[in-house]
Amino acid sequence: MIEKAFEGGKKYKLWLLFLLAIIAAGIYQYSIQLEEGLSITGMSRDVSWGFYVANFTFFVGVAASAVMLVIPYYLHHYKKFSQLVIFGEWLAVGSVVMCILFIFVDMGQPQRALNILLHPTPNSVLFWDVIVLFGYLAINLFVAWVTLRKEKANLEISKLIKFLILLSIPWAIAIHTVTAFLYSGLPGRHAWLTAIMAPRFLASAFAAGPALLILLLMVVKKLTYFKPEKEAFGTLAKIMLYGMLVNIFFYGLEIFTAFYSNIPSHKHTLTYLFFGLNGYSKLVPYVWTSVAFGFVSVFMLLFPAIRANHKTLAVAATLIFFSTYLDKGLALVIGGFIPSPLETITEYTITGPEFTISAGIWAIGALLVTLAYRMTLNVRQS
Amino acid sequence: MKFDNKVNRKEFLKLTGIAALIGVGGKTGFSLYASGQEPETDSDENKNKIRYGLLIDTKKCPPDCTDCSDICHSKHNVPSYKSKKIEIKWIWKEPAKHLFPENNWDLKPVAAKNVPLLTVCNHCKNPPCVRVCPTQATFKRDDGIIMMDYHRCIGCRFCMAGCPYGSRSFNYKDPRKGLTELNPDYPTRTTGVVEKCNLCAEKIGDGSSPYCVEKCSKGAIIFGNLNDPESEIRKAIEQDHVLRRKAELGTEPSVFYKV
Numbered sequence: 001m002i003e004k005a006f007e008g009g010k011k012y013k014l015w016l017l018f019l020l021a022i023i024a025a026g027i028y029q030y031s032i033q034l035e036e037g038l039s040i041t042g043m044s045r046d047v048s049w050g051f052y053v054a055n056f057t058f059f060v061g062v063a064a065s066a067v068m069l070v071i072p073y074y075l076h077h078y079k080k081f082s083q084l085v086i087f088g089e090w091l092a093v094g095s096v097v098m099c100i101l102f103i104f105v106d107m108g109q110p111q112r113a114l115n116i117l118l119h120p121t122p123n124s125v126l127f128w129d130v131i132v133l134f135g136y137l138a139i140n141l142f143v144a145w146v147t148l149r150k151e152k153a154n155l156e157i158s159k160l161i162k163f164l165i166l167l168s169i170p171w172a173i174a175i176h177t178v179t180a181f182l183y184s185g186l187p188g189r190h191a192w193l194t195a196i197m198a199p200r201f202l203a204s205a206f207a208a209g210p211a212l213l214i215l216l217l218m219v220v221k222k223l224t225y226f227k228p229e230k231e232a233f234g235t236l237a238k239i240m241l242y243g244m245l246v247n248i249f250f251y252g253l254e255i256f257t258a259f260y261s262n263i264p265s266h267k268h269t270l271t272y273l274f275f276g277l278n279g280y281s282k283l284v285p286y287v288w289t290s291v292a293f294g295f296v297s298v299f300m301l302l303f304p305a306i307r308a309n310h311k312t313l314a315v316a317a318t319l320i321f322f323s324t325y326l327d328k329g330l331a332l333v334i335g336g337f338i339p340s341p342l343e344t345i346t347e348y349t350i351t352g353p354e355f356t357i358s359a360g361i362w363a364i365g366a367l368l369v370t371l372a373y374r375m376t377l378n379v380r381q382s
Numbered sequence: 383m384k385f386d387n388k389v390n391r392k393e394f395l396k397l398t399g400i401a402a403l404i405g406v407g408g409k410t411g412f413s414l415y416a417s418g419q420e421p422e423t424d425s426d427e428n429k430n431k432i433r434y435g436l437l438i439d440t441k442k443c444p445p446d447c448t449d450c451s452d453i454c455h456s457k458h459n460v461p462s463y464k465s466k467k468i469e470i471k472w473i474w475k476e477p478a479k480h481l482f483p484e485n486n487w488d489l490k491p492v493a494a495k496n497v498p499l500l501t502v503c504n505h506c507k508n509p510p511c512v513r514v515c516p517t518q519a520t521f522k523r524d525d526g527i528i529m530m531d532y533h534r535c536i537g538c539r540f541c542m543a544g545c546p547y548g549s550r551s552f553n554y555k556d557p558r559k560g561l562t563e564l565n566p567d568y569p570t571r572t573t574g575v576v577e578k579c580n581l582c583a584e585k586i587g588d589g590s591s592p593y594c595v596e597k598c599s600k601g602a603i604i605f606g607n608l609n610d611p612e613s614e615i616r617k618a619i620e621q622d623h624v625l626r627r628k629a630e631l632g633t634e635p636s637v638f639y640k641v
Contacts, residue, residue, distance in 0.1 A: 037573035038537075039554035044467035048542040048552060108537020108552065108574025115517040115536050126516040126540050187510055187631040188546020265483070341548035342501075343480040346467060 026360010
């Protein structure tokens with residue numbers, strides 16, 4: 001079946017080569033990072049996690065959002081998703097692989113990565129995150145692969161697969177909850193110390209994931225024979241809208257609690273993000289971009305005509321994707337370190353090598369998703 | 383592990399000893415007891431006997447003196463860089479208002495707010511860094527010292543996010559390049575691991591004090607066993623008005639400030 005992934009025209013081969021070139025550039029920069037250490041990144045003593053961990057956090061959400069297809073199809077027998085579920089699962093696979101790689105490149109001593117399993121430490125949330133992420137990867141890879149094989153042979157899926165599919169639902173919630181616990185359980189990091197961190201993560205994930213999937217399916221529709229039903233797009237758009245509305249609501253709750261209580265330590269990070277603090281304001285434009293994109297996209301999606309039109313839907317999905325990416329990917333992680341526990345402000349700027357390594361990981365994710373999608377389409381066609 | 387009447391005291395100690403060695407049980411793992419409900423007698427008797435700590439007398443510490451950090455950093459091969467962003471610090475000074483932000487600084491003169499006070503790893507009784515470390519590279523010793531195994535640390539920096547005091551530094555580059563002088567008696571670190579004050583664990587075994595305490599000509603730092611009612615440090619804490627940084631977080635620092 002895997003050979004079907006490589007069957008495609010000249011354009012397809014060129015796209016694969018393009019991705020491989022970016023991956024090569026990423027690997028090259030990573031080799032320099034291995035030599036020089038993480039000093040080639042923008043991270044510092046005060047902002048000790050940066051772009052890598054931000055991307056990790058964001059893509060855990062994208063991975064978890066596969067359940068937004070699994071639940072309607074397998075629990076509610078929503079038939080319009082029958083052809084689409086597997087695309088959500090492949091996206092989850094690609095995303096989890098990216099997450100694992102982002103954590104890996106963030107390590108100062110990556111050759112010791114196995115220490116997490118050699119010295120299992122149940123009191124560390126990171127230990128559990130590794131367990132649930134690898135578990136989620138295994139479940140989705142297995143389920144997507146087997147369902148495609150069964151589809152090819154025109155067979156029903158077995159009870160075991162059905163069980164694994166149902167298991168993937170709470171598991172998806174688990175990966176993002178555990179990822180939220182990485183942040184929300186730390187004393188002294190006030191911006192993260194919030195009980196609604198996990199629900200916030202899930203809400204933004206269920207906006208960002210469907211947004212990315214809508215865009216990917218539009219590309220598939222444009223480039224291949226596969227034409228997903230209009231109604232399926234409409235349903236994904238509604239899911240995305242609900243996710244984003246809840247996400248904005250949750251963010252509002254954070255702002256209310258911080259500013260109405262007027263506790264300085266609870267306000268600091270939010271003040272830094274929205275208005276700047278003590279003259280430091282590097283993230284302010286990104287945060288307001290995120291806010292603007294979020295509100296505009298939600299406003300657009302409220303109109304059925306905009307959801308039905310693919311061009312306007314693509315615009316709204318793009319806005320939601322970048323809005324959530326800037327919020328969760330960048331502002332949340334970096335903002336959490338500002339101000340530092342010693343009340344000082346060190347700002348963070350991404351470096352070229354750091355971006356190239358990240359781009360390499362995105363390209364690996366894109367390559368996996370491309371190959372999986374192509375394989376699925378070719379198998380279905382034959 | 384099965385605990386019934388058949389397990390005698392010796393076996394019990396053996397089992398808990400092994401558990402303590404691999405870092406489960408006790409306070410590093412999910413404790414059987416919620417904090418505050420811990421039994422009076424600890425399974426490891428030694429654990430309660432010694433808890434090392436420091437008392438910093440802020441009045442005795444001259445603002446512009448750096449003797450303690452100089453000796454500490456040179457003895458422990460702590461590198462120094464031009465860039466503040468990636469600096470490594472074990473013991474250093476910060477303005478008082480930054481160490482105690484929750485204090486009421488409102489009507490205090492600027493000089494009082496900015497008076498430089500010593501800061502160092504607090505060797506917390508309930509250390510968040512130990513709780514979050516995924517490999518037990520950071521662990522708590524029976525004598526209360528929070529130690530690091532630089533050969534096990536994977537450099538994930540979860541402990542740096544977890545420490546509410548900013549006491550931890552990460553080796554963003556090869557620390558040997560930041561050393562002008564090398565102390566052959568203490569190991570250097572490698573790129574990509576976290577490090578911090580170890581309360582001179584390599585030195586205090588024979589009853590002597592940490593370098594910072596020894597070096598201070600003003601006697602501004604007292605070192606001792608907090609669990610010994612007769613110790614100098616314990617008596618000073620009982621008698622004087624002392625503060626701990628961010629006590630409301632429940633980390634129970636072992637570093638006290640006399641104000």
